[in-house]
Amino acid sequence: MTADSNLFNLPLQQQLCPLCQQPLAMKSGKNGPFLGCSAYPACNYIKALHQHETSIVKVLESEPCPQCGNALAVKNGRYGMFIGCTDYPHCNFVVHEHSEQPDIERLACPKCNNGQLTERVNKFGKQFWGCDKYPKCKFLLNDKPVAGVCLSCGFGVLIEKKSGLYCADKGCAEKQPAA
Structure with missing residues (x-):
């Protein structure tokens, strides 16, 4: 202790x-x-005063941990729901969301040019898109990114809104003409 x-x-x-x-x-x-x-x-x-506790919601008996062989569990933690090993802290295995998105078209991050934009969900259930090189690159979008180049400023990503396509650069945000 x-x-x-x-x-x-x-x-x-x-x-x-x-x-x-x-x-x-x-x-x-x-x-x-x-x-x-x-x-x-x-x-x-x-x-x-309050330690951030992680509670087990449901143990997945049929799913063994790939690192240690113990059962995996659905857990509720500080940042929402996740799947992790029941033998924590001896085993730190956690299922990451981005590994479950192989079919989605990945766009290159326009800020760092090293990472890719991945769809994520915050602890309140709202979707957003951010660079997978976080925390080194903190680029994020609240609207769905679309491949394309802004005709006004040349920014490498557009965002899709109900009213059309817009530049993803917060300094520009120009509506793009319909193709």
Whole structure:
């Protein structure tokens, strides 16, 4: 058991900062309450009050983990649903979404020119398209990308909206004439 994990077992008045030995105080931030050093800004130690738990929704008994042979499970984690090994943390196998998209036409990322745009789903279930070289390249689109070149600025990807095709460059966003 580490010194950080002992923090959760002590009453708030007895908890000391592991960096400077000052008392910890309950604070509030955009992601909810947390423990922070009372000597802030001289010491910027923080500790989350709630560990981000991953819960198993359903064990897939018929699907063995390709790394260790244990069963896979549908899990609900910090960023939504995923499939992972039941022997975590000894086995870190996770099924990645982009490996299930072999039939979809892949477009080259216009920002880094190394990656490809892949369809993804955020934790709220909304689709978006982003570079598969993330976090090195943070290019993303909320609308479906289409192969083509903008006639106004020459940007290498267009986006498809209900009213037609538009340039994917946020600085241009010109509607493209119908072909």
